[in-house]
Amino acid sequence: MKKILLLSDTHSHIDDTILKYVNQADEVWHAGDIGALTVTDTIKKLKPLRAVFGNIDDAQARLEFPLHNRFMCEGVDVWITHIGGYPGKYNPNIKEEIAKNPPKLFICGHSHILKVIYDKKNNFLHMNPGAAGKSGFHQVRTMLRFVIDGDAIKDLEIIEIEKQG
Secondary structure (H helix, E strand, C coil): EEECCCCCCCCCCCCHHHHHHHHHHCCCEEECCCCCCHHHHHHHHHHHCCEEECCCCCCHHHHHHHEEEEEEECCEEEEECCCCEEEEEECCHHHHHHHCCCCCCCCCCCCCCCEEEEECCCCCCEEECCCCCCCCCCEEEEEEEEEECCCCCEEEEEEECCCCC
């Protein structure tokens, strides 16, 4: 059993509130637009981290993190990418691969809009944690946390953080 904290679009922002939830997780997954690598360096000092780079990330982040990160967590096939789209509107660059070889859990960021949707056509769960950073149009900073237990994804929680300043 693993407790996962899922975040995205930090845009160089990390604070004590995010770190409080990092400390409660077994692993942290970041779906891109990290910004300054101090964000991921800080997380990595506390917990194991899996991440991808996003469209705002620089060459250094692109050297450290992949565009796509596909892995097994317990019995769950996970695919994380930054610009993935959502059921019915996937990024054209990955649409074919999703149809041919769907994961059990597909994660992306980019939109700053929290979405959790079951894709009935491809038979998997799609998650976008919204944006944990302060940059962007979103009014509330959001993250997701959940448990992976064997091949089950359960105990999903939305974390909302007030966006100040």
